Amino acid sequence: xxxxxxxxxxxxxxxxxxxxxxxxxxxxxxxxxxxxxxxxxxxxxxxxxxxxxxxxxxxxxxxxxxxxxxxxxxxxxxxxxxxxxxxxxxxxxxxxxxxxxxxxxxxxxxxxxxxxxxxxxxxxxxxxxxxxxxxxxxxxxxxxxxxxxxxxxxxxxxxxxxxxxxxxxxxxxxxxxxxxxxxxxxxxxxxxxxxxxxxxxxxxxxxxxxxxxxxxxxxxxxxxxxxxxxxxxxxxxxxxxxxxxxxxxxxxxxxxxxxxxxxxxxxxxxxxxxxxxxxxxxxxxxxxxxxxxxxxxxxxxxxxxxxxxxxxxxxxxxxxxxxxxxxxxxxxx
Amino acid sequence: xxxxxxxxxxxxxxxxxxxxxxxxxxxxxxxxxxxxxxxxxxxxxxxxxxxxxxxxxxxxxxxxxxxxxxxxxxxxxxxxxxxxxxxxxxxxxxxxxxxxxxxxxxxxxxxxxxxxxxxxxxxxxxxxxxxxxxxxxxxxxxxxxxxxxxxxxxxxxxxxxxxxxxxxxxxxxxxxxxxxxxxxxxxxxxxxxxxxxxxxxxxxxxxxxxxxxxxxxxxxxxxxxxxxxxxxxxxxxxxxxxxxxxxxxxxxxxxxxxxxxxxxxxxxxxxxxxxxxxxxxxxxxxxxxxxxxxxxxxxxxxxxxxxxxxxxxxxxxxxxxxxxxxxxxxxxx
Numbered sequence: 122x123x124x125x126x127x128x129x130x131x132x133x134x135x136x137x138x139x140x141x142x143x144x145x146x147x148x149x150x151x152x153x154x155x156x157x158x159x160x161x162x163x164x165x166x167x168x169x170x171x172x173x174x175x176x177x178x179x180x181x182x183x184x185x186x187x188x189x190x191x192x193x194x195x196x197x198x199x200x201x202x203x204x205x206x207x208x209x210x211x212x213x214x215x216x217x218x219x220x221x222x223x224x225x226x227x228x229x230x231x232x233x234x235x236x237x238x239x240x241x242x243x244x245x246x247x248x249x250x251x252x253x254x255x256x257x258x259x260x261x262x263x264x265x266x267x268x269x270x271x272x273x274x275x276x277x278x279x280x281x282x283x284x285x286x287x288x289x290x291x292x293x294x295x296x297x298x299x300x301x302x303x304x305x306x307x308x309x310x311x312x313x314x315x316x317x318x319x320x321x322x323x324x325x326x327x328x329x330x331x332x333x334x335x336x337x338x339x340x341x342x343x344x345x346x347x348x349x350x351x352x353x354x355x356x357x358x359x360x361x362x363x364x365x366x367x368x369x370x371x372x373x374x375x376x377x378x379x380x381x382x383x384x385x386x387x388x389x390x391x392x393x394x395x396x397x398x399x400x401x402x403x404x405x406x407x408x409x410x411x412x413x414x415x416x417x418x419x420x421x422x423x424x425x426x427x428x429x430x431x432x433x434x435x436x437x438x439x440x441x442x443x444x445x446x447x448x449x450x451x452x453x454x
Numbered sequence: 455x456x457x458x459x460x461x462x463x464x465x466x467x468x469x470x471x472x473x474x475x476x477x478x479x480x481x482x483x484x485x486x487x488x489x490x491x492x493x494x495x496x497x498x499x500x501x502x503x504x505x506x507x508x509x510x511x512x513x514x515x516x517x518x519x520x521x522x523x524x525x526x527x528x529x530x531x532x533x534x535x536x537x538x539x540x541x542x543x544x545x546x547x548x549x550x551x552x553x554x555x556x557x558x559x560x561x562x563x564x565x566x567x568x569x570x571x572x573x574x575x576x577x578x579x580x581x582x583x584x585x586x587x588x589x590x591x592x593x594x595x596x597x598x599x600x601x602x603x604x605x606x607x608x609x610x611x612x613x614x615x616x617x618x619x620x621x622x623x624x625x626x627x628x629x630x631x632x633x634x635x636x637x638x639x640x641x642x643x644x645x646x647x648x649x650x651x652x653x654x655x656x657x658x659x660x661x662x663x664x665x666x667x668x669x670x671x672x673x674x675x676x677x678x679x680x681x682x683x684x685x686x687x688x689x690x691x692x693x694x695x696x697x698x699x700x701x702x703x704x705x706x707x708x709x710x711x712x713x714x715x716x717x718x719x720x721x722x723x724x725x726x727x728x729x730x731x732x733x734x735x736x737x738x739x740x741x742x743x744x745x746x747x748x749x750x751x752x753x754x755x756x757x758x759x760x761x762x763x764x765x766x767x768x769x770x771x772x773x774x775x776x777x778x779x780x781x782x783x784x785x786x787x
Contacts, residue, residue, distance in 0.1 A: 350711065364719050378683065378711025386697050386727025394719025 123150040127220030128433055130175060130185045137372045137441060138175055140434040143191060143219075150222045158230060159201035160213060160223045164426075165433065165451040166194040166244040169343075169440050172371040190218040191433075194249060196233070196240050197223065207232070214243045219433050221453055238412065245278055245448035246415070246422045247408050249397050253365060254282035255407035257395030259290075262339040262361040266291030269335055271352060274343030275316070276303035278448040279365055282411075283341045284313055285420050295333060297325075297348055299443045306446075310421060325351035336388075339363070345370045346377050353381035356388035364394040372441055423447025429454055456483040460553030461766055463508060463518045470705045470774060471508055473767040476524060476552075483555045491563060492534035493546060493556045497759075498766065498784040499527040499577040502676075502773050505704040523551040524766075527582060529566070529573050530556065540565070547576045552766050554786055571745065578611055578781035579748070579755045580741050582730050586698060587615035588740035590728030592623075595672040595694040599624030602668055604685060607676030608649070609636035611781040612698055615744075616674045617646055618753050628666060630658075630681055632776045639779075643754060658684035669721075672696070678703045679710050686714035689721035697727040705774055756780025762787055 124147055131144040153159055174185050174192050185192050195217030199207050204227030207213065215230040217223035233243045245251060257279075264270055270287040274280040275296025284294045284307070295315035296307045304316035315332050322328045329337075329351055336357030342349050345367025356362075362385070370376040385392055400407070414420040425445040427436050430453055439445045457480055464477040486492055507518050507525050518525050528550030532540050537560030540546065548563040550556035566576045578584060590612075597603055603620040607613040608629025617627045617640070628648035629640045637649035648665050655661045662670075662684055669690030675682050678700025689695075695718070703709040718725055733740070747753040758778040760769050763786055772778045 345716075364716065367716055370716075376713045376716075378713035378715055380709045380711035382711055382715070382725075383678075383697065383700055383703075383709075383727075385725065386729065389729060389732065390726065392715075392718065392725040393723065394716075396719065396722060399722065 123222060124148070125150045125220055125222040126430060127190050127218065128430065129188055130191050131187070133175055133177060133187070134172075134372075135374055137438050138172055138434075139438065142175065143434045145431070151224055153201055153203045153224060156204050156226055156228070157224055158199055158204050158207045158213070158227050160195075160197040160215075160217060160225060160230075161200045162195045162197040162217045162221055162223055162453055164196045164241045164244055165217070165219055165430065165453065166196075166248070167433075167437055167440060167449040167451065168194065168249070169366050169368045169371060171437060172441070190220055192216055193219045194244055195223065196244050196248075202227075212240055212243075214248060219430065219451075221430065238415075241424060241426070241448075241450055241452075242422070244450060245424065246282065246411060246420070250278040250448065251282060251411055252400055252404055252407045253395055253397040254279045254286060255411060256397070256400040256403070257363050257365050258283045258286050258339070258341060260400070261363045261393060261395055262341065264290055264292050264339050267293070268338035269293045269295065269333060269357070270339040270341065271295045271297070271329075271333065271337045271355075272341045272343075273297045273348045273352070274366070274368060275307055275313075276446070277343060277368075280341070280343050281307070281311065281423075281447075282420070285311055286414075287339070288312065289414060289419055292339075297344070303443075303446075319348060326354050329355045336360070341365060342367070344368055345379075350377075350379045350381050353379055353384040356384055356390045358389050360388055360390040362390055362392040364392065368441060424450060426450045426452050428452050456555060457481070458483045458553055458555040459763060460551065461524050461763070462521055463524050464520070466508055466510060466520070467505075467705075468707055470771050471505055471767075472771060475508065476767045478764070484557055486534055486536045486557060489537050489559055489561070490557055491532055491537050491540045491546070491560050493528075493530040493548075493550060493558060493563075494533045495528045495530040495550045495554055495556055495786055497529045497574045497577055498550070498552055498763065498786065499529075499581070500766075500770055500773060500782040500784065501527065501583070502699050502701045502704060504770060505774070523553055525549055526552045527577055528556065529577050529581075535560075545573050545576075547581060552763065552784075554763065571748075574757060574759070574783055574785075575755070577783060578757065579615065579744060579753075583611040583781065584615060584744055585733055585737055585740045586728055586730040587612045588619060588744060589730070589733040589736070590696050590698055591616045591619050591672070591674060593733070594696045594726060594728055595674065597623050597625050597672045600626070601671035602626045602628065602666060602690070603672040603674065604628045604630070604662075604666065604670045604688075605674045605676075606630045606681045606685070607699070607701060608640055608646075609779070610676060610701075613674070613676050614640070614644065614756075614780075615753070618644060619747075620672070621645065622747060622752055625672070630677070636776075636779075652681060659687050662688045669693070674698060675700070677701055678712075683710075683712045683714050686712055686717040689717055689723045691722050693721050693723040695723055695725040697725065701774060757783060759783045759785050761785050
């Protein structure tokens with residue numbers, strides 16, 4: 122009998138999530154029903170959206186129930202299958218949860234090809250975050266060569282990919298990130314044009330005016346709050362604002378709205394969002410392009426892999442404090 | 455020698471504009487230069503944008519200088535002309551200012567045809583506000599028959615026209631307005647489907663949920679603040695939000711941002727604004743359609759005409775307190 126170790130949601134946080142909001146459980150792996158697959162989870166993805174899933178109510182997906190396994194994307198190996206499309210030893214991704222073993226309907230899984238790339242990449246560069254960056258930038262904002270693209274949360278998984286794709290498309294790319302190391306990474310490793318360290322920038326409006334006098338043609342926002350509000354003061358005519366997230370706000374009980382939103386009107390700008398689920402049918406476009414760019418050396422990718430599921434409750438908050446460097450993952454032992 | 459009576463901007467308000475921010479002046483009408491036209495101003499338009507023009511700095515147009523004539527749209531009659539396109543007795547509109555006589559370059563004036571409609575209509579139904587409503591709804595939001603259109607500031611000049619055009623296009627139309635008289639006007643005189651009196655609605659989110667369970671396909675916002683924020687909770691998938699103004703915010707030194715803006719993401723909605731100046735080249739489309747609809751009895755129009763320029767400083771604020779009914783104008787004696 123196989124034993125599963127899992128983390129369930131024990132309480133809903135009002136601010137930051139921490140150990141007290143999860144409970145570790147050990148219990149036997151359940152029997153498979155017809156159509157189900159048993160997966161040994163190798164990697165658990167830590168994503169900003171998880172904080173929202175811990176709230177009650179529904180946004181674009183339902184919140185996790187108290188007592189249920191904490192929802193998370195994961196990648197792993199098929200160890201038992203009662204579904205004709207999956208065989209033992211195949212690699213899959215899906216919403217596998219924070220646990221060692223997942224039982225999931227075959228219909229909800231995606232087979233992935235690990236012949237040329239590591240399995241973990243399907244949780245980042247070639248997974249949801251990769252698709253989010255690719256379609257959020259190219260489909261929603263459609264940047265033209267020579268245009269100025271500003272990215273917040275620029276050293277994060279999605280942000281760093283957005284800026285790299287924008288560079289490939291011939292744009293001038295500016296990133297906002299927290300701390301000198303992250304800014305050095307953007308400028309030196311990724312070759313971006315401008316990096317702004319928001320932790321050492323007392324007046325973001327003035328700094329944006331100074332560094333981007335031509336204004337912003339595309340703003341890809343992962344952060345919200347004061348940074349979104351400052352960026353709104355620098356919109357060029359016809360700017361496309363793509364809201365991907367608002368990581369500065371997820372832990373706030375009363376989020377800040379962008380008081381400068383009327384600048385969208387005067388700049389003839391548009392604001393919309395990116396929901397990656399809408400692009401699943403087109404996933405291969407992104408996977409093919411990104412894989413090609415990686416092979417050509419045009420895209421760099423960093424992973425921050427934390428060993429052991431026991432680190433999960435402590436690690437989720439790194440996304441919000443910005444302590445991590447690159448895509449944050451738990452690797453199961 | 456003709457004497458002009460005019461109101462200049464004397465001081466910049468921090469909150470509401472009132473008498474102390476204007477100064478009445480009497481002085482001789484200036485001589486015409488080549489290319490200029492002298493207009494006897496019959497009607498002065500009072501518009502929400504005027505409050506913004508009283509601020510320092512630049513939005514999409516520059517603020518009025520201290521000591522300069524208060525900027526306002528006006529309609530009047532040519533009484534002298536040094537421009538080949540204008541002859542004495544012709545009727546024109548333009549940024550004529552808060553005064554009895556305006557000297558303006560011919561290039562900045564528009565000839566209007568008053569054979570079939572009153573001159574004053576070119577400041578409302580067939581002027582900027584009419585074009586704003588027409589293009590803001592039809593070009594920016596493109597409503598389909600059967601869709602639900604929500605309008606804030608619904609009994610105002612722009613709002614009431616937006617909703618009437620949406621009814622003509624076969625939409626379900628809901629309006630938010632202040633007070634039972636305005637709501638009765640929307641339901642009984644204009645035949646809208648739903649009217650919500652925000653002054654007597656303690657919980658706007660609940661009220662919108664109750665009255666618009668299907669969600670909003672188009673939101674045309676003249677108001678901003680809490681009403682915008684409440685509307686964001688009721689977006690149907692693919693909602694088009696058109697920001698026309700934020701009259702609840704123009705008198706605030708620290709405007710409120712819409713804290714629910716992430717609902718735009720989950721609803722796959724878009725937010726953009728309407729700047730009527732962008733549509734001047736297409737003005738005749740709007741004037742032709744609106745004129746036809748008026749003749750067919752499909753559009754109703756109300757004017758609130760205040761006699762005498764001396765009423766100007768007191769009257770502007772009616773736009774913000776909502777005391778007026780219909781398009782607010784000053785008629786010069």
